[in-house]
Amino acid sequence: MSETTKKPEALDHAEMERRIRDFWEAEGVYKYDPDSGKPQFSVDTPPPYVSAAHLHVGHAMSYSQAEFLVRYKRMTGHEIFYPMGFDDNGLPTERFVEQTHKVNKKTISRADFRALCMEETAKGAVAYEEMWRDLGLSIDWRLRYSTIDEHCRRTSQLSFIDLYKKGEVVRSDDPVLWDTVYDTALAQADLEVMDRKGQLFDIAFRDPDGNDMVISTTRPELIPGCVALYHHPDDERYKPLAGKSASVPIFDYDVPLKTSEDVDPEFGTGLMMCCTFGDGEDVKKWRIDKLDTRLVIGRDGKMTALAGKYEGMDIGGARKAIVQDLDEAGFIRDQRRVDQAVSVGERSGQPVEFAMVPQWFIKVLDKKEQFLKRSAELNWFPEHMKIRLDQWIEGLKYDWNISRQRFYGVPFPVWYVQETGDVILADEADLPVDPTEDAPPQWAQEKYAGMTIVGEPDVMDTWMTSSVSAQINANWAGTQGRMGCDFPLSLRVQAFEIIRTWLFYSVVKSDLHAATLPWQQAMISGWGLNEQGKKISKRDLEKFTDENGYNRYDPHSVIREYGADALRYWAAGARLGSDLRYHEKDVKVGRKLVIKMWNVARLIEMYLEGYDRDAAKVPLADRAVEDRWVLSGLDKLIGDVTRGFEGYDYAIGREALDKYFWNTLCDNYLEIVKERLRKPEVFGETSQKAAQDTLVEVLRTVLALFAPYVPFITEELYQKFYAADEGGASLHKSSWPEKQGREDAVAGETMKSLLAVIEAWRFMRTRDKIPFSTGIDVLTVHLEGEVAHMKEAIEANADTLKSALRARSIKVDGGTGTETNRDGLTLSYTVVEE
Structure with missing residues (x-):
């Protein structure tokens, strides 16, 4: 990388990042070596749907946060297994293809439809890979997989066969959740809850004597599917009707009256209508009491022949017509508006129904306690995310339906x-x-x-494949020529909203296959939000594109404008698991950091002219107080950033780095030592060498600590200043800094006194409009009262203040000066006459 020794006038981040990417690739910096002998750190990374999603800065945030840790682990001596997968099969991809090509899977051949899916996923994979490379993710792309490739299909099918032989997967024609829009079965995890307003109707059935038996329902269209009425066994109102039946209004058939302790006698009239099928309670009662089956809503969402004259109507139309007929026949006793929480398909957004279509299921309902134990064994970061999995497990209502009536997926x-x-x-x-x-x-x-x-x-649910991503990466199926890692893996990284799916299903599979967790730790990220605090959407990407093609939510646009390091810096601004609002100004702060690092390095390069890196370093005890102070702070910084990463709290590390880099190094230390570096004839060559030694140590350590966050600029500067001397291929394969026993409380206390003088002088210089080029002949520091104790520290380190303030002489006395900086500290001065 000899070209990095050039000194351009300004930093061209696009050129620099392209060159660094090419360097990493050429040097194989991120290649996994299974024979290295290092402790292995393996990462199970979310395989995104390449055709069904639109990349935005929220994706860049979550993937960057995980990768901060990967880079840290690489520098702490681990052999990194860091693959990238793409989820190329399933309903999201089919939906994308149907919308993009204006086709319907019902009107196109299976082969032609799958060909379109393959075409679109290939395009999407290119876009995603380009994005992750541009962002600087340190992935070994040789480990890439696609959930539709041969290795993944083999793994998924092997998983099915293993579970079938163990009796954990069964075929059943029980009622299943059904998406009438996409004409496929769903699992519980494919549902979302939609809040809406609905109408609650009180409708009169009749007992054998013609008396009203009023039920309340928000779904009168299911009345022709009614198969029983239920009441609580202790409800005195209905005990006399034991063993009798009720007449279904306007459909004129009888259903039995039954009891169930699940019925709340205080709710409504205490009577509950059971239909096939309105909800999970209906399914439960149908199964326990072996009730009749009257499917009045078909798989297409239209009424069946059992609905009589309403056959062929859609659900909304049938509801309206049935209500009108019930009203005209005198069966409606009351109606009122109510709040409803309706289960809808995650992809279609439409209320789900039930259908009876033979399906394959993995048994999970009988293993809740087993899975809760696995949740407790897993190391969670942040810890509070565990409750999300526990609540999901406790709330399971159905076994896992793994069948899908689609074309593009892994076949059974x-x-x-x-x-x-x-x-x-x-x-x-x-x-x-x-x-x-x-x-x-x-x-x-x-x-x-x-x-x-x-x-x-049928094909498998997409999660049937994604749930074995750990086994895919470990080459559990033994695919020839495929590199694998140890199992269980070290870490699962993902967002919180797929705990109920990807994380849960992965735990299920690993438990049933191997009686273990699939990984030792889980790292859970939050969402990237827009400025209003809402999840970034496709509409944001479309709405905010300007005439030049720039969009503040599009990672490609942001990287072109500000650089990948700047976007990654923004991503480190939120604690793990917390949502992070996207403000362009925060990315600009990241860009400012990169430019400042570049300029500081160029300044240090100038100060190192003639510096002999091989010469013995000036002993720490012989260095000036500011040298010892900045190195003391560096040791503390190493400790703070390391503790942050060990606890997966990269945000603490970034905060500590910002404070040290901007305040300690840039605002103070560099300003203090400039004159020492420029004028060895005044301050001595040893003093100059000590400052140079210190700068070399500080810059090298700061680059390493910043490396996980801003990998491009840190690599660039490492290659420029250190690679040749260290013989290292890359900063990112060098060792993580360790504390060197340099923390110095005495230097810290002394510097408090000196910095108080420096701050007072900065204020006075600004107030009196003294140019930076103007030297000070004599600066007198007046001390009295509570700051009188500072006299010894100031006099003993007068050279530090001379260098910092460009002063020929520093005096200390009592009395009153011309400006108060703090109680008892005042200054007076005379400037150098030109």
Whole structure:
């Protein structure tokens, strides 16, 4: 990198970052070496949907926060296994393709639709990889995976077969959550809750004697699907009707009256309508009491033949028509507006229904305590995120439905024998397979000769693959030529909103496969928010693009304008797990830091002219108080930043670095030692050498401490000043700084006195409009009262003040000067006559 020795007039961040990226790639700085003998640190990183999401600065924030830690671990001597995956299969990708190409999977062949999905995911993967490279993520791209590639399909199918053989995965035709928009089954984790206003209707059923039996419902369209009425067994109002039935209004059929302790006698009339199916309670009662099945809402969201004259209507239309007919027939007793919390599909945003379609399930409901124990074993950062997983586990209502009625996903390695219902599993040696295209194993063909064998047309839930990302990275499937890491992995990094999905499902899989956690630690990030405190959306990306193509929420735009280091610096501004509002001014502060580091390094380079790096260093005890003070602060800084990273609290480290770099180093130390460095004839060559030694040590350490946050500028300056002497390929493979026993309380106390004088002089110089170029002949420091004790420190370190204030002479006496800086400290001065 000899070109870095040039001294351009200004820092061109785009050119510098491109050159540094090329250098890292050429040197293989981030390549994983399984034979290095170092302790391994492996990271399970979120594989994003490459076709279904729009990159914004919130993504850059969360990935950067995780990568700060990765860079720290690399510098503390760990062998880093840091892959990147892309989630290329599943509903989000299909939805993106349908919207982009204006197609419907129902009107296009499976092969053609999957081809479009592959085309779009390939484009998305390029955009994402470019983004992560531009951001400076220290990924080994040889470890890249796609959830639709052969290795991942093999791993997913092996997972299914293992769980099937263990009896943990079962096929059932029980009611399942159904998205009528995307025509597919869903799992509980695919739901969101939508708050809305609804109408609650009091509707009269009739007992055998023609008396009213009033129920309350917000879904009168389900009345033709009613299969029972329930009341609490101790409700005296309904005990006389035990064993009797009720007549369903306007549909004129009878349903049994049953009891359940789940019914709240204080709610409404104490009667509950059970339909097939309105909610999970309906499903529960249907299963326990073996009730009739009357599916009045079809998979397409329209009323079925059991709805009579309402057949073919959509749900909203049927509700309106049925209410009108109930009212005209005199069955509505009351109606009122109520608040509703409705379960909707996460992707479609539409209320979910229930359908009865055979599905594959992984059993989780009977293992809640087992999974809660795993949650307790996991080391959480921040710790309070654990409660999110625990609450999710405790609130589980359904086993995990892993079947999806889509095209683009990992196929189930399963065939069925129509005549017997037998299930045929693929041989593990043949994986991956597609049963809609591939023949079953030879043994099955021979065993079931003459019978009809059909392949499973459904594909796996996308989380069925993502949940084995740890096993994918560890090469659990033993794919030839694939590098793997140790299992369990060291760390899972992710955002908090997918704790209920990616983290939970990963824990489930690892527990069922290997009776262990998939990783030792979990690092959970918050959201990047817009200036108004809302999650950044696609609309933000579209709305705020100017005529030059710049968008403040688009990472590509921000990096072009301010540099990757500046964007990463912003990302370090929030504590782990906390949301972070995006303000462009904060990125500008990051840009200011990068430029300041560049300028400080150029200034130090000037002061190091003729400096012999191989010469013996001036002993610490022989250095000036400001040297000992700045090195003492450096030791404390090392401790603060290291403690922050060890606790995964990078924000504490950034805060400590900012304070030291701007206040201690730039505002004070560099200003104090300038004259010592410029004028060895006045202050002595040893004093100059001590200051040079100190600057070399301080800059080297500051670069290393800043390296995880701003990797480009720190690498640039390391190559310029240190790489040749150290023989190191990269700053990011060098050792993390360690404290050197330089903390010096005495130097700190002394510097408080000297800095008080320096601050007083800065104020006076500004007030009296004394040019920086004007030297001071004599500066007299007047001390009395509570600051009188400062006299000894000032007199003993007069050279420090001479250098800092460009003064020929420093005097200390009592009395009163011309300006008060603090109680008892005043100054007077005479300037050097030109």
